[in-house]
Amino acid sequence: MAAPSTTSSAETTGTPASGPLPPALADAVRDDASLRRFLHGLPGVDQVGVEQRAAGLATRSIKKAAKLWAIDTAIGMVDLTTLEGADTEGKVRSLAAKARRPDPDRPDVPHVAAVCVYPDLVATAVAELVGTGVGVASVATAFPSGRSNRQVKLIDTDMAVQAGASEVDMVIDRGAFLSGRYGQVFEEIQAIKAACGDAHLKVILETGELATYDNVRRASWLALLAGGDFIKTSTGKVSPAATLPVTHVMLQAVHDWHESTGELRGVKPAGGIRTTKDAVRYLVAVNEVAGPQWLTPTLFRFGASSLLNDLLMQRRTQLEGHYSGPDYVTVD
């Protein structure tokens, strides 16, 4: 797994430009059969290799100044998320306050990238965050299962966008994907992308339900071909959620997409990332697999809620020279 490349020989001829797709990719999306041929023609993922590489990179020791940098970078990449049935406007408002100023004692802490809520709470979040630089992301398309018809999904998306969401996190129809109806999934992503307008589209693959790395690679390419600005691992409602090897496969996909088209697309692992140590491991993976230019909130995000508190505690530990505790950060 030394060279993370999935590009077939036909694709490498593609010229880096953000205009029309290079011929090989344009051919892939021509019709259902060629899409299937393209996705099944992707090289298989070496499971042992990718897991070993992920584990190997996870052993890197990041300390002192580098750790502080990593913590601040990770804070700036957090999509502070609350996706509970019990969410209230009050909870979203307090979350927004935390997003603006994560550590009130230390104003130098950067704000997070975005808050992520259900569509009906977008308006509340937007009102709190307007002009702060913190985005508002909304899940949509019958989150988390994606089990509804396209009309409902489009209305769901429209509702979020009308309320002012700057980012939309859609879920793919895993049932259709797993039964091989790639064209349906492709069209659905395209339709949602069109409904998003200026809002960024993150496509949730729900890798926990895709079962194999090969499927993750296919779903990643499918989402990229259909125009997703980000590919996101999971909803957070299914276990396993984000894992390092899965994120590796997805980072390879955006890296190779950039190689063949010149476009930069993002990755967002979500769910199960709770500690600073985990977050730093993901940053190492981003740097090594995709490349240093992905180390920015516009191309890499963490979908998380409890991670932020751990990052803040670690930041204090680094600066104050003693271990911090949850009594000193806000309760979620």
Added chain:
Amino acid sequence: MSDNRVTVAKTYKLYVGGAFPRSESGRSYQVTDHKGGFLANAAQASRKDARDAVSAARKAFPGWSGATAYNRGQVLYRVAELMEGRREQFVAEVAGAEGVAIKRAQSIVDAAIDRWVWYAGWTDKIATVLGAANPVAGPYFCFTVPEPTGVVAVLAPQDSSLLGLVSVLAPVIATGSTCVVVSSQERPLPAITLSEVLATSDVPGGVVNMLTGRTTELAPWLASHADVNALDLTGSPDSLRADLERAASGTVKRVLRAGGDQDWARQPDIGRLRAYLEAKTVWHPMGV
């Protein structure tokens, strides 16, 4: 079996969160008896082990403090039963560590088990002694109830390796706090055996976390740790006390300034139980 059987040299591990991990640092040190003869290897905990132990104790706190006092009492009695079962091992280790005759070691172990039972009995009685129904000049009921402090860092006595340890450990967990114990540096074996007893008893993992190693290395990290709510200085070297108190003052923390050279055989009072309790007063309107 032949007489020249190779002895199994033990390398003990730490007791953190109900498991027995090696020290994160990979270090260990030799434990010797009072004459300098080799007894075993013990793990030499690092500051990161102390940090992990504090997180384990914090995680265990809601469950343990939320358990009924009666239930905590039953769990602690069960520990005493298991200590009784390990009596011979404790006697040998106390004799080896403290250099006392077997007879004396036996009476120390007996006293330690009795001490444990004594504290187990206090679990469901302490609230009636330290709590109160306060008379107030208004139409209110006013109650004061004792509540556990939280995570307590205990520096166990350096000399009295079992009786002293039990005397500082049992009162902490009896009232519902959880703890990180730094055992006697030169005499850790009875503490290690006690953690094996705790692991096989009904005490939930993380309620007691036992670290062996250098007290002077671990204590400052525990004293300054913001998620530790109380610090027991009993086993601290005198030279370190002022520094530890200073470090503890940077975070909200109770500090018990007990000396290490006490007569542990003496029957205690409830002072140590009271040390890790907070008084919560509740005003409740009277019905009309």
